[in-house]
Amino acid sequence: MRRVADAREVAEALHRVKVEPLEYVTNLYATPSILEAWIGTGDLDRHEAAGCLLLFRRDVGFRHLYFAARTREALAGCLKDPLADWRAETVTADLIGRQLDVAATVAAFAGAGFALYTTLVRMARIGFPPAPNEPTDPGVTFAMPDEERIVHGFLDDLLDRYSEQTPSLREIRRAIADRQVLVARRKGNLAGALCYATTGVATTLRYWFVASEHQDQGVGAALMRRFLWLSRESRRIVLWVMAGNHDAITKYEHYGFRRDGLVDEIMLRRGDAS
């Protein structure tokens, strides 16, 4: 692997890789600004072989793998290279698409020693009418700047690091400053949190969690009602949820969310050194 020094390197590598219009495969959806943020923090490395580019973003104790390959065969060959130094580390890869469309790529990863860790499904709420009245639960407010560590710790305790990508403290700080983090308090304690991001007419619900000791007390519902009120101008709201979390899926369906056919098959390979 080599550290990526600038976005131009990635662009030139993609230029070398993408020459076959009907066979190109990728899971690299990061915008140039996001790529530049990763490069800026020194968290991005690359590995390139014939017709295949692999990018590795460092996380705590593992790396996220992004790929762009001329063909699926080029991808499979690159992943199987026994001498590649990245194989010593634990690596995850998100394979996003319609389930039938990603099956062959899942097989390519499985052939290189990756196993399916979990599957996420995307749900969307489209064009729903706004809530009739503004919710008034006084325990639900926007998170304050001095709560960034509490919110970060709350999420860090609850989220699965391989599939749910715990936000960094910096990301939480920015989201709080953008008034996109709701917290629910009960008797002064943090009982639940909901984080989202709005771009124009679309909103992504990133996290919606209630502490175990406060479940079945209406905390989650209060957060969701407030969130839907605040997002009433959004034409489309999307979220990702674990396919096996039937309880959460039922709750989301209650609020008008429906699966939209997209899945994220999260593949994991434990490092040879672990």
Add this chain to the structure above:
Amino acid sequence: MKTPAEILHSIRPEFDFALSQDFVGDGMLDSFDVVTLVTELDREYSISIDGEDIRPDNFRSLTAIEALLKRYGVPR
């Protein structure tokens, strides 16, 4: 042959792209949608949009998409 507007509608039927001059900034196309759009354009017009051209600026509006296609020899 589908037009770029028809392809956009097939990806995100819930949005009226005629109302926007910034599909990405207005949230109508997310990063996954852009990659899907590139795949559909490649397939529909038998071209291969270069990796360097897969950036939001080239997909912000119908005008930008048509200008991109013109560079790849697709007539308007």
